[in-house]
């Protein structure tokens with residue numbers, strides 16, 4: 001028996017309208033997965049995420065009625081549900097044209113391997129791009145590459161860079177479906193679209209932001225200013241519950257370098273067995289193990305990403 005939705009599908013408020021229809025629609029639906037009790041599932045009750053909709057309910061949304069005759073659709077779809085994404089696109093009156101890839105990056109720019117996946121570990125997500133009627137992208141799109149590379153943030157939160165990209169490539173009026181925040185110049189719709197804060201636990205290591213840790217050869221020295229800034233960033237992450245091993249993995253630095261940077265920022269290194277704040281339950285599971293300071297310094301190499 002499957003778990004009930006937190007909110008019923010029939011609690012669907014009418015979609016906003018505009019004269020002539022929305023020329024560009026961005027949607028990030030609350031897709032329902034077969035496994036709805038796992039920790040990565042949106043409905044995981046203890047983690048207080050959001051309710052989901054079944055495929056038929058998503059398809060039944062009257063998007064076609066609120067879209068302009070000639071319009072663009074940007075539709076987020078999880079890799080596992082690609083066929084559903086295409087079906088939704090068709091049901092909403094759009095034809096599939098292309099896609100944009102969100103490549104989740106670590107601080108050092110490498111792929112963020114904290115994603116989940118039964119067959120492969122997912123470090124990318126897709127935005128399907130579809131057109132209704134006939135409308136080319138705007139001029140800046142001709143030089144826009146179809147990849148967004150940023151660090152990931154809270155569970156299911158998409159990168160803000162998508163808005164600049166969409167605004168540059170597709171004309172307004174813009175509508176975001178299943179939005180969580182208001183955005184200037186956009187009409188937003190969704191049952192959390194007025195919330196100031198994203199629900200669920202936010203881990204500071206997931207605060208997004210630029211990739212700040214430069215890639216370093218094992219014995220190369222960091223410039224002084226970079227070293228101090230990085231040391232403080234790492235201290236913040238460590239104090240928010242990160243582990244030295246986890247930080248080494250995230251930055252691609254050796255455990256020795258991470259330790260030295262933490263010490264530079266005056267970080268109180270936790271003693272062996274000290275209570276750690278558990279890592280975020282978004283698929284990145286750092287299994288409990290002895291803290292790395294118990295390892296002989298300089299001999300432990302950071303694990304391959």
Ligand SMILES: C[S@@+](CC[C@H](N)C(=O)[O-])C[C@H]1O[C@@H](n2cnc3c(N)ncnc32)[C@H](O)[C@@H]1O
Pocket residue numbers: 007008009011012013028029030031050051052053156157158159178179180189190191192198
């Ligand atoms: C995948 S999340 C959107 C995440 C968002 N794009 C972001 O970057 O933070 C899906 C959203 O749809 C909302 N939602 C779920 N059921 C809904 C319904 N019946 N009507 C409106 N919104 C709903 C959820 O509460 C959630 O905010």
